[in-house]
Amino acid sequence: xxxxxxxxxxRENILKQNDIAARALRQRFQDAEVFVVSMVSxxxxxxxxxxxxxLTVLRAQFRVAALVGDLATENDAVRLARSRAxxxxxxxxxxxxxxxxxxxxxxxxxKLNELDFLFIENVGNLVCPSSYDLGEDLRLVLMSVTEGxxxxxxxxxxxxxxxxxxxxxxxxxxxxxxxxxxxxxNIQAVRPGMAVFDVSAKSDSGMEEFLNFLRSRRAVRATxxxxx
Amino acid sequence: xxxxxxxxxxRENILKQNDIAARALRQRFQDAEVFVVSMVSxxxxxxxxxxxxxLTVLRAQFRVAALVGDLATENDAVRLARSRAxxxxxxxxxxxxxxxxxxxxxxxxxKLNELDFLFIENVGNLVCPSSYDLGEDLRLVLMSVTEGxxxxxxxxxxxxxxxxxxxxxxxxxxxxxxxxxxxxxNIQAVRPGMAVFDVSAKSDSGMEEFLNFLRSRRAVRATxxxxx
Numbered sequence: 001x002x003x004x005x006x007x008x009x010x011r012e013n014i015l016k017q018n019d020i021a022a023r024a025l026r027q028r029f030q031d032a033e034v035f036v037v038s039m040v041s042x043x044x045x046x047x048x049x050x051x052x053x054x055l056t057v058l059r060a061q062f063r064v065a066a067l068v069g070d071l072a073t074e075n076d077a078v079r080l081a082r083s084r085a086x087x088x089x090x091x092x093x094x095x096x097x098x099x100x101x102x103x104x105x106x107x108x109x110x111k112l113n114e115l116d117f118l119f120i121e122n123v124g125n126l127v128c129p130s131s132y133d134l135g136e137d138l139r140l141v142l143m144s145v146t147e148g149x150x151x152x153x154x155x156x157x158x159x160x161x162x163x164x165x166x167x168x169x170x171x172x173x174x175x176x177x178x179x180x181x182x183x184x185x186n187i188q189a190v191r192p193g194m195a196v197f198d199v200s201a202k203s204d205s206g207m208e209e210f211l212n213f214l215r216s217r218r219a220v221r222a223t224x225x226x227x228x
Numbered sequence: 229x230x231x232x233x234x235x236x237x238x239r240e241n242i243l244k245q246n247d248i249a250a251r252a253l254r255q256r257f258q259d260a261e262v263f264v265v266s267m268v269s270x271x272x273x274x275x276x277x278x279x280x281x282x283l284t285v286l287r288a289q290f291r292v293a294a295l296v297g298d299l300a301t302e303n304d305a306v307r308l309a310r311s312r313a314x315x316x317x318x319x320x321x322x323x324x325x326x327x328x329x330x331x332x333x334x335x336x337x338x339k340l341n342e343l344d345f346l347f348i349e350n351v352g353n354l355v356c357p358s359s360y361d362l363g364e365d366l367r368l369v370l371m372s373v374t375e376g377x378x379x380x381x382x383x384x385x386x387x388x389x390x391x392x393x394x395x396x397x398x399x400x401x402x403x404x405x406x407x408x409x410x411x412x413x414n415i416q417a418v419r420p421g422m423a424v425f426d427v428s429a430k431s432d433s434g435m436e437e438f439l440n441f442l443r444s445r446r447a448v449r450a451t452x453x454x455x456x
Binding site: 004011013014017042070072075123124125127143144147148150151153155156169176 | 231232234235238239241242245270271272298299300301303322324351352353354355356371372374375376378379381382383384385397400403404
């Protein structure tokens with residue numbers, strides 16, 4: 001067997017194991033009635049800034065917490081601690097994505113039924129995290145206006161694996177001559193019907209609409225769970 | 229053996245095979261006296277814009293060509309064709325990085341001794357390309373001012389695997405309140421002594437200095453080869 005074929009086989013096994021762990025996580029999240037939102041994007045697309053804003057605003061009304069993944073440093077956990085929400089850093093070392101088992105381990109001692117929202121910020125990588133289910137209810141893919149309008153076309157898998165797209169750093173749109181229409185067309189070309197929010201964590205533009213979307217998605221999930 | 233252990237073993241085999249292919253490439257580049265520069269960065273850090281500028285300027289004086297890697301689309305090759313330099317796109321599918329064998333295949337029919345410079349633009353990914361030697365003389369890592377000053381600390385491996393760092397989109401530095409001193413300190417903390425250029429492909433700021441660096445590095449390599 002060629003190393004390439006073996007690599008594919010071993011990778012499929014890992015993905016299968018990840019799916020099993022993700023299924024267990026999803027059940028645990030559902031039993032605890034916590035709504036779980038994960039975030040994927042390129043490095044520097046603004047996941048942490050957006051998450052700090054989300055935690056700060058939602059904290060007034062909900063019990064919120066976050067896990068943040070990075071290869072190295074606890075910088076993001078330190079930044080997010082300013083929101084006063086509980087935050088735990090997952091250091092992946094050289095692993096280019098979060099896996100369900102890492103999330104399981106990080107949450108081992110957490111009482112999830114004391115939470116309404118849990119956010120999981122993935123490693124900054126627009127390729128590899130797409131294959132790993134983390135048991136989340138909602139996966140957000142972020143792209144900033146500074147990255148260029150063609151990113152959905154060039155990284156279609158991650159847009160396909162996500163539920164919602166966020167176009168971030170809208171406060172810089174004019175400075176970079178951002179073409180919003182082309183971007184939205186590119187997202188719809190890759191994933192027809194995808195919900196898209198244009199936001200700026202700096203100017204707050206679009207944030208209330210997006211936060212209302214999160215609140216309503218959680219409410220719908222809560223109703224569905226009660227009915228079961 | 230656990231899937232994780234097997235994954236590591238199989239990955240090591242692939243890296244070994246890549247190193248063998250990269251060694252053959254390096255010899256081929258040296259024999260042809262072509263200076264090969266590769267570029268790695270996050271998606272949207274400005275690799276293609278910078279490369280278009282480099283090709284356009286150097287073309288007046290040198291025989292230049294480029295290979296560009298992406299998961300999907302031939303967009304970059306189309307953009308770079310405007311420079312009138314020969315450009316070939318490598319579509320990786322779901323593979324998150326370029327490998328030496330992909331470069332070998334793309335260059336099969338090329339007469340490399342008719343080139344002075346060959347540029348290789350990797351897939352946008354600040355993690356995975358770091359492990360794959362492409363036989364290049366010089367590896368550039370790009371980070372744009374919009375990504376945040378902490379990127380070298382959060383993605384140390386790729387900064388360690390590169391020879392030169394480029395801070396791109398300097399025309400946006402004021403708009404994003406970019407902290408240049410902190411960024412340079414973070415780069416030096418991860419890789420002491422690394423050469424760093426602050427550039428903007430849009431305003432041309434810093435470009436001449438960087439291009440002179442490339443010209444001089446090529447000249448030094450050419451002299452060393454002649455002496456052998």
